[in-house]
Amino acid sequence: MRKLLKNREFWLALALAMLILGVTLRAPGFGATSNLLDIFNNTSILVILALGQMVVILTRSIDLSMAANLALSGMIVALLNAAYPGIPVPILLAIAAISGAILGAVNGLLVWKLNIPSIVVTLGTLTIYRGTIFLIAGGQWVNADQLSPAFIATTRLQIFGIPLLSWFAILIVIVFFIMLTRTTIGRALYAIGVNPMASVYAGIDVGKTKFIAFTIAGTVSGLCGYLWVSRYVIGSVEVAKGYELSIIAACVIGGVSIAGGIGSVGSALLGALFLGVINSALPIINISPFWQMAISGAAIILAVIFNSRTSRQKGRIILKSARVGK
């Protein structure tokens, strides 16, 4: 029981449940299963991206280029689909994932081989990837009528009453859960976040592990590129602009520590869902959508304050005795 009370995910899940309950009291339809499934579907892309970002943050890095990667990979498959409608969907999905993986690997290589801080690398690639979209599309948009019906249907297909988009998110949550808890690479990701020095002595290649983390984040970004274009039926330079910070916000709200080593599939999932629930609850309780940004900002600040309170006791404060000595 005590362990449960100390569990961050438990508190976040409780807060989420309270939030849903509170809104349901005002608007009874909100808590209905169909509406909750709808919210999950709307948040699916954010969930997937938050998982990718979390893996990078675990290794004490950050990836600011995910949204740009998403937009570029999305544009690539959108253009391919517009030009050659015959290419089957699974192949396009694979192309999106591979293009994302390559873009992510570029980040990873720069971090691994040149030791440039990830925030600088991804700040640079963020603008480069965005600009490339403009170049390959010649400044044009890809509209709904240029995309094939199969492309658009990918995210809308219902299986057991749940859209395929949600299934993608569920599948990726499971894959990430297995990877982080049952594989050596998962262990390595946590290890280099908690203590890079000790990881080196334990035989973990820190640079290579970071490279893998960036490639994973890139792969899911590319995949989400396809999903985004399919869901919102548009490919343009502006796709997901500024979304990189929402992804990080989801992680932070979920309790992923920016200092690395702390975070789980549950935290990224709950953090993203928290943002998703707030976004869909506001119009229902008659709050102007213009409040959304300030509220998610406040949620991030509160989450950081809360997380720092709970994790403070864990660390050993070496300086404390010195200060008492004064």
Add this chain to the structure above:
Amino acid sequence: MSDTQIRHIPDRLDNPLRSAIFSWQSLLLVVAITIFVANSFATPYFLNPWSLSDATFNFTEKALIALAMALVIISGEIDLSVAAIIAFCSTMMGFALQFGVGTPGLVAIGITTGLLCGAFNGALVSGLRLPSIVVTIGTMSFFRGLSFIVLGDQAFKGYPLSFAYFGQGYVWWVVSFEVVLFLIMAVIFYFVLHRTTFGRQIFVIGNNPVTAEFSGVRVRWVKFLLFCLTGVMSGLAAVLLTSRLGSTRPSIATGWELEVITMVVLGGVSILGGAGSIIGVVLAALIMGLVTFGLGLLNVPGIVMSIVIGSLLIAIIALPILAGRLRARMER
């Protein structure tokens, strides 16, 4: 006594870091001159005093914030909320305008709002010891969100004519008020960072906060002040930008935070803290301004320029590293 040798004890150690920074500035200078010359050859419209004066408007406002951001980054922190602070300051000025506040009042409100926003960031980072990158991602949404609450899809317009001077006025011939203000600020920041104890403390904190603490540096207080300073400079930039545009929308200055940080990093400030110089930042601001303006004259769309800026950022950091490795291999 005569055989006593006078030993020179250098008051500054000539360490590799120092010479690296020095060469960094020369590298930036070379890049800046190259771009300048290339621009002059590429288009006949470039070498014209009025064109060059127009070019400065591309970067002076961002560069003002970059000066303060450089200090924050040298101290080992970061502030991602600067663009959101601009939006909020601009909104507050527009709000005050509705009550008939005059030009001096508007400027005061803009800068004070910036100061308060900065103090809010500083209190969270220093007071509660939270990581600045997360705090300022939060306040970034929060401050801009407040602007959206006030304005929605509306805009504030009708700023007084005298208010337009800050962003559109010229002090002398082609020399704009913005450029003069930027140069004065650059000199002040140079002295603060490189010639005062306070500046020295910023470097110490960036290099080793624990050592700084034990050396009697009030680490948290200094960091708090730096966030306030960034807030004030953002407020100042908000005054200039609002004056230049003549209106306030909540989406004002979107994405500036990343451009400002690019400027600072391009200027040779270590993102890990502890190293950097104001001259480098000024040169980087100049380079970014020249690139954007030169490509603009060549009808290159803004989004493509960002590829150049992004590549420049990575290349200029990667090249010295690669060169150093090559040299090490040659010596072996």
